[in-house]
Structures are given as C-alpha cells and as structure tokens.
Amino acid sequence: YESLAGRDLCSISDFSPTEVAAVMELAHALKAHPERYRWALDAKQMVMFFEKASLRTRLTFETAINSLGGSAIFVDQTQSPLGERESLADIARNLERWVSIIVLRTYAHETITEMAQYASVPVINALSDLEHPCQAMADFLTLEQRFGSVRGLKFTYVGDGNNVCHSLMLMAAQLGAHCTIGTPKNYAPKADVVAQARAIANVTGSDITLVSDPVAAVTDADAVYTDVCTSMGFEHEATKRAPIFKPYQVNETLMSHAAPHAVFMHCLPAHRNAEVTDAVLDGPQSAVFDQAENRMHAQKALLLLLLGGAKAGLRAQG
Ligand code: CP
Ligand code: NVA
Numbered sequence: 001y002e003s004l005a006g007r008d009l010c011s012i013s014d015f016s017p018t019e020v021a022a023v024m025e026l027a028h029a030l031k032a033h034p035e036r037y038r039w040a041l042d043a044k045q046m047v048m049f050f051e052k053a054s055l056r057t058r059l060t061f062e063t064a065i066n067s068l069g070g071s072a073i074f075v076d077q078t079q080s081p082l083g084e085r086e087s088l089a090d091i092a093r094n095l096e097r098w099v100s101i102i103v104l105r106t107y108a109h110e111t112i113t114e115m116a117q118y119a120s121v122p123v124i125n126a127l128s129d130l131e132h133p134c135q136a137m138a139d140f141l142t143l144e145q146r147f148g149s150v151r152g153l154k155f156t157y158v159g160d161g162n163n164v165c166h167s168l169m170l171m172a173a174q175l176g177a178h179c180t181i182g183t184p185k186n187y188a189p190k191a192d193v194v195a196q197a198r199a200i201a202n203v204t205g206s207d208i209t210l211v212s213d214p215v216a217a218v219t220d221a222d223a224v225y226t227d228v229c230t231s232m233g234f235e236h237e238a239t240k241r242a243p244i245f246k247p248y249q250v251n252e253t254l255m256s257h258a259a260p261h262a263v264f265m266h267c268l269p270a271h272r273n274a275e276v277t278d279a280v281l282d283g284p285q286s287a288v289f290d291q292a293e294n295r296m297h298a299q300k301a302l303l304l305l306l307l308g309g310a311k312a313g314l315r316a317q318g
Contacts, residue, residue, distance in 0.1 A: 001026070005308035008116040008123045010109070012133045012170035013196045017204050020137075020174040026310055027141050027294075027301035037068055037300070040309040044070035047095060048126065050105040051077045052232045056268060057126045057134065060295035061103055064303055067296075073099070082111050092118035100307055104128075107233050122306040129163060129233065130193070135267050136167035137302065138294040140175055142287055143223060145294075146263055151176040151205075156221035156258070158182040158214050158248045159275055160241075161189035164227045164267050169193065169208060173200035180209045182217025184244045214248045221258040225265040226250045226275045242274070251277040255285065263287045 004019055012020070030037055046065045050058065062072045082088065082104070092115055095102055102123045104112050109130035116123040125133050143150045155172045157165050161183045169189060172179035179197070181189055188194075188210055197208045211217050218224055229245035230238040250264065264285045270276055281288065304310045 001305055001310040002308075004305040006122060007306055009133050009302065009306070010113050010116055010123065010125045010128075011131050012136055012167050012174060013200065015174070017174045017176075017200065020171070023137055023298065023301050023305060024141060024144060024175070026305060027137070027298045028144070030300050030304075031141075031294075031297040034067060034300075037304065037309075039069040040304055041065060041068035041070035041307055044068075044101070044307055044309070045073065045099040046070060046101045046103060046303070047073045047075065047099045048103040048105075049075045049077050049082055050126070051081055051107055051111075052105050052127065053078065054105060054126070056292050056295050057105060060292075060299055061126065064296050064299040068300060068303065068309070070100075070303075081108075082106060082115075088114045089118045091115070096120045101303065124302065124306070127163060129231075130190075131167045131170075132163045132267065133167045133171075134295065134299055134302065135164055136171035137298040139168065139225070139265060139267070139291055140171050140177075141294045141298050142265070142291045143177075143263070145290070146287065147222065153177045153222045154180065154220060154259075155223045155225070156180045156182065156217050157225045157227075158217050158250065158254075159226040159245060160187050160229055160231065162187075162227060162231050165189050166193045168225060169197045170200065173197040173204060173206050173208060176204040176206045178207045178209070180211060180217050180221070182211050182214045182248065184248065185212055187244070214254060215257050218254055218257045221262055223263050223265055224250060224255060224258050227267055228269070228271050229275050230271075245275065249275055249277065250280050252279050252283075255280055265291060268292060 103126045105126040109128035112125045155177045229241045
C-alpha cells in the first residue's frame, strides 16, 4: 500500500493496475469493517474547492473523512473559478501549510493538474471536464461486489463520451474488464484518452471497442452505463444534443439486448426520461444507489492510501 502515500489522483491513469486493485481491496475491507479504521485519519484536515454543483461527491467526501476521524472544509467556488483572485501556485503554497489533502471539482482539468504540481500534499480530482476518477472507482467497486471479479466482463457505456466515460474506460482497462463505448459520431471519447486506455488494456488483457450503434454496444453486456447527454458547462448545447442522443436512451428495449443478469448504472444526477427511462432507473436491474453508497467507501480507501493511513487500520486488524 505504501506506493500511494503522498500521491495525487488527477486521472485513473495516474495509478498502475496493481495500485487500482489495492484501492479496490481496501475499499471492500473498509465497507465490511468500518470500525477498524475509525481513527485512522485522526485530526487530518481535508479542503474541498468546488466550481460546480454537487450532492454525492461533496457529501461522500465529507462523510468519508469524518468517519475516519478527520474533518472537511468546503469552499464554494461556483461564483468564481479557482485561480482568478490569486494564482494556483500561491493558493497551493498556502493550503499545504494548513491541510493534509486537497479535493477539487473544476471546469478545466488543468486547474487540477497544476494544483497537483504546485502543492506538496495530495490533490484529488472530484470531477473535471476530462475525468471523474472517484466515480469510476466507486462504480467498479459496485461491479466487483455484484460479479466477484470484473476481469473479462463486458462493460458498456452508451451516451456522451465525456468525463465519466473517460474514467470508466480507463478503470475497465486497469481491472481487465472489456469496455465497449457507444456514442454518436461527434461525441466519442477523446482520442488520447482512448490511446491511454488501450495502452493499459494491452497489459491487463482487456479490449476497448468504440461503436456508434447503441444496440451493438449493449448486446450481451454485463453492465450498461449511461450519463447525462449535457454535462455541467455545456447547458447551452442542450437543445442541439437532445435529438442526437435520443437513439442512445437506455430504456427497456435497449436493456433487452444486454445479458439477462445485466446491471444498469448511472453516476447521477439523472435527467429522467432523457438518457434513461424511469422504468430502467427504478427497475430491478438498477444499481444506481449502490453506486452512490460506494462513492463513500471507495473515497475512504483513497483518502487512507494517499494519506498513508491504511496501516493504522491494518494494525487495528492485528
Ligand atoms: N455523481 C456525482 O458526482 O454526483 P454529484 O455531482 O452530485 O457530486
Ligand atoms: N458528466 C456529468 C457528471 C456529473 C456527476 C457532468 O460533468 O456534469
């Protein structure tokens, strides 16, 4: 576990497959025995700067650190982007004197990578325009709980090739799951992220497949994932996007092409009856609230590993 102490998580590709597996292993242990880690981050301070709205990410980071004995400070940056009043370098050199870890939700991904470069304490990406790594960790924790191992599973994402899609694709590659992405032509995931995922997939034995036909994408899938068609920051494109994404809506007909045991997944918040119907979102295959719960367990593991506190829990286990 030592290799992760002091590290940043800007992208799922920052970690090796072994390191990602270590986060998953500790998250399972924490979820099963939270009491063993009750004071593992005693008196540690975490600061969170959010340029975008949040329910799950904010609350699961706060509950995560509180339940490990540490505390959180939340700074609402929705009215002014980070780096506007003061340079990111200067902010970093202040923060590192007061807190042990920095959590950022931004528009520009570079705000997070720059902060990581300047700050001597770990920086975690809590969603940028490029990635949502904490979401992907929670989602694959959910899949591991359902299926045991995810190696060789067919994981399908349909919809916008956005931040969530990027992190899921990288995460699937890290854990050896096969990943199929079905998107409209101009909404495919970024080519350099696909290349990163394929480089990881070559090592772990997973396949990354891009298609535009939603039925082909979903056929025989073990998991079908979608996200909103219009992410935060793209609201002005909503009317243009709605008809383009209509064929990618996850409804009962589309789900009928997946494996009979397939789970439906969504990071939430959902635009109900846009990218997914109520029948699927509220139906028996839906794993969305398990995903939301697992945000907290996965982030507890991440905080412990980046802050070098995993050993406290291991010692307590004896
Ligand atoms: N899934 C997710 O990140 O939710 P919030 O935007 O509410 O944090
Ligand atoms: N893709 C969405 C995810 C929100 C959690 C967005 O960026 O708005």
